[in-house]
Amino acid sequence: MKRLDGYRSDISRCVRCGACRSTCPTFGVIHREAASARGKISLADAFIKGEVELSDTFIKHISECVLCAACQESCPNDVPVPDIIMAARAEAVRGRGLPLLASVIMKGLRNPDNFISGTLKIASLVQGLVFKKVPGESGLHRRFPLPLIQGERLVPPLARRFLLDIIEKERKGHRGDNGRHKRGIKVGFFAGCIINYIMPDIGIASIKVLKKAGATVIVPSGQTCCGMPALGMGDVDDARSLALKNLEAFEEQDLDFITTACATCSEVLKRRFRDILEDEGPEIKRRVEVFCSKVRDITELLVNDIGLTSLVLDDQSPTSEKIVTYHDPCHLRRGQGIKDEPRELIDLAGLKRKEMKHPCRCCGLGGSFNITNYEFSMEINRGKALDIKNTGADIVATACPGCIMQLRDGLHRVGAKTEVRHVVELLAEKVGEG
Ligand code: SF4
Ligand code: SF4
Structure with missing residues (x-):
């Protein structure tokens, strides 16, 4: 780099x-x-x-x-x-060197099977002892003072079962289902940390919509963190080793596209992999070019490559009365120039859309910034939360699980009851089971 x-x-x-x-x-x-x-x-x-x-x-x-x-x-x-x-x-x-907390986080991300995954599974089981559910909210409050969890911070609960474990269990139950269907494209799904550990429902919704659109979906088991937490902290070595692991995991499959429902992950996989691995020699460079050329954010894949139409959705009932406003994640709109596609998907889901005042105003998450500068992060978020509240929308949709966490916390702070959803979840609700 x-x-x-x-x-x-x-x-x-x-x-x-x-x-x-x-x-x-x-x-x-x-x-x-x-x-x-x-x-x-x-x-x-x-x-x-x-x-x-x-x-x-x-x-x-x-x-x-x-x-x-x-x-x-x-x-x-x-x-x-x-x-x-x-x-x-x-x-x-x-x-x-890395600060102590950052080096512990990176040790976990480097060896997810041995450390993070095991630790988080235990944490998922005991989180009720440390946090209490906030009535009517998708988050938890601490029960007593904890390091890094300030005041009334709304903490997202860890999933009971992580996405990659759910997929692995399904894979064992359906041996040999990794081939390409006679028709359609073969898509590799990249989970990313937040979807894997905290919001597996977004991954399940993504896979459901992709399959409904005729794609064969593979979730490679060797995949790991996209590397953005490392990059954001300046830890180039770990970003490089994570990128190499992901490259290998997805290359093993004969994929047409690689997609993810996390705007940050799609920007890293599509664009930053080239920078992260640029010193690795011509052979890796060639492989990286092939990998990056296949990466699509799920919103652009569904609209531009698959050409999803409302005809594939099972539920053709008339437009719902619910109003949805859309928040542009920085890594999608500025990082990848994607702004129309998520809006088209909301329209396809039959929901009424209403723009907020500054849809691409940052939510203030900024990775570790939200941990090291929580109050500033939430001060940035306040303007965004008020923009959303002022639309009177029932739902704010976005295309980044990190933004979803931050928006839930910010909306809770300004007393707004707006639901926060991923665009693909809204679409998946229009797709029947099986
Ligand atoms: S001050 Fe800011 S906007 Fe002006 S040239 Fe420098 S970086 Fe660009
Ligand atoms: S926080 Fe400020 S300096 Fe940092 S990327 Fe955004 S506009 Fe640029």
Whole structure:
């Protein structure tokens, strides 16, 4: 992956005009120049020139970013600010190592079978002792003070059964069902951590809709985290080893497409794999190109490649009276330029759609930003939650499980009862069983 000093020419394109300040959500709540995109570019520039060191202050400033890319979108010179910030975080990890919590998380993601999966299975069984259900909400509150779980934070419950375990059990019950059906395309489904451990229903809904559309769906068992948590923390080595594992897991299948219902995962698999594995030599590069060319977010796969129409849906009943507003995940709209497809799918599901004021305003999650800067993260979210509440919609749909978690917490804080759903779940409700 490109080191920070490899971005010299990009950094030199920053003319300090400040156009990015008004769109930067972290600057909007922290109100410090160093929290803005322009401030971070200056900091990265100073680091490359040896004018600042890897101090705690430097690390704090570069951690204050949700990687939403609103700055790049508003920049007249297309400065790739998120990439530069991730490269700066990687320098911090090279120089100072990973913080303790991050290294524990990454140890788990590196060996999911031995550590994370087992630990989370136990946690799933005992979570009721530590958390209590919030009436009428899809989340939990802590019963007593806990590290990293601030105040009234709405914590998503762990799934009783993880998606990859459910699929594995089904696979054992239907040996030999991995072949290509006579007609239709063969799609590999990438779960991602949140869908696997917390929201398996989104994975099940995705598979149901894909099958209904005529696709053969394979869920490769060797798959693991997409690597974004590692990349976001600056841990390039772990991002690389996770990418190689995923490459192998999906290459074993003869797939036409690789898809996921997580906007962050689809951006990483489609775009960032090339950067993560660019130093691995020509043979890996060739394999990465083949892999990346097959990746589609599930919303674009259903609309653009499969051409899903309402005719394949079992439930042809008239449009529901429920109103749905759509939140654009940053990694889908800015990261992949996908904005119409999820809206088309909501229309296909027969729901009335109403746009909110700023549909692509960031939800404030930003991966580890939500853990290390929870109150700022929720302050960013407040504007989004109020935009949703003001539509009066019954449902806010989106295409990223991370956004779903964050929106549920934010809507709970502003007292809105809006349901938060993934677009594919709305479609799956129109598909009958079997
Ligand atoms: S990526 Fe988003 S949060 Fe980070 S500097 Fe750019 S606008 Fe600000
Ligand atoms: S908008 Fe672009 S050129 Fe202007 S200050 Fe921000 S990063 Fe620099």
